[in-house]
Amino acid sequence: MSVKSKGNSTVTIFPDWCKGCGICAAFCPGKVMELNDQGKAVVVKEEECISCGFCELHCPDFAIMVRPKADDEIPAVCRAVLEKAARKTDMPADGSAAEKNSSDMEKG
């Protein structure tokens, strides 16, 4: 883990992947994230981030990345994954996945 002092990290949220569950916002010790009016997590107080890693470990959708400020590039593998993700987005973010699962993916 990187240095646990404030202000050394960049917190990136990939909006296409965020489903707005609110876990990051609720448990972040620095209250770095909030949910915006579209229900997506946004970074509001990056300077309060202590790089504890909680949000990265607990985001069920792998939509948050915390990096040392010095690394100004998003790693190539993540960029590739994100670009692919941007091409679709018909995922319901409201908890209707179960219905979707049983209707068009698998006849339970």
Place this chain on the structure above:
Amino acid sequence: MADMKGTQLIHEYLRHNKKFPHVFCAGCGHGIVLGSLIRSIHGLGLSKDEVCVVAGIGCSGRLAAYVDFNTVHTTHGRALTFATGIKMAKPNMHVIVVMGDGDSMAIGGNHLIHAARRNIGVTALILNNNIYGMTGGQCSPTTPSGAFTMTSPMGQMEQSFDCVELMTAAKANYVARGSVFHVKKLDKMIMEGISNPGFGVVEIMTPCHTQYGRKNKFKTPVDMFKNIKDTVISIERYNQLSEEEQASRIPSGVFVQKDTPSLEEKFYQMAASCQGGA
């Protein structure tokens, strides 16, 4: 890949031709388990080819589709039988089975206890969300007494299984219980489960807000995580509580850790001795 961590590490192991974000509902713990599984395998230094993830049916069964190991999506309740075959044929493969509480303890209950009795060298992750998620929220063998589900609208009247007690009684070599809130401990348990010989089980307490939470007064996914944070406590703390206090808590930690030889180990020894004419 060696120095990668966090989300970057996880992205590295995902199947990039799958649709993301994954299909699980907002706040479903299954995504967190997927992350923990990836970190654990990476942490053990295993290559993708050395690992086979066998999943059953249920929302939990979807996990296998997203991750770039050898994977098999099997039939409901039968993941362990497929896994047993794979392990017997390829004893050096690390076979990890992902099942829901319904998949493993209802329809697959018989296979679960016998996999433990046989002590086959696979690691089972049981994603316990106390409900049938995929099929619309029927009660499962772990739905707590009194809880509301689609099939127990007045409260569940049956008793529930305790996965740890069940697996301990059936003689699994490694039995642990963790949660998706206490993720670092969970990573450790999955790593230990994979490294330990014989049958290993890690029960993982994970929230299903969509099917369980909404019917049981957890207004948001965050409420479910707060509940797991407060109720799942270490065995040491649990043992210090009064019986009354224990009733509303779930002990977590490692309950069994033995190295009884596994079924495949015994089998290959027997095969060698038959061939050697000993």
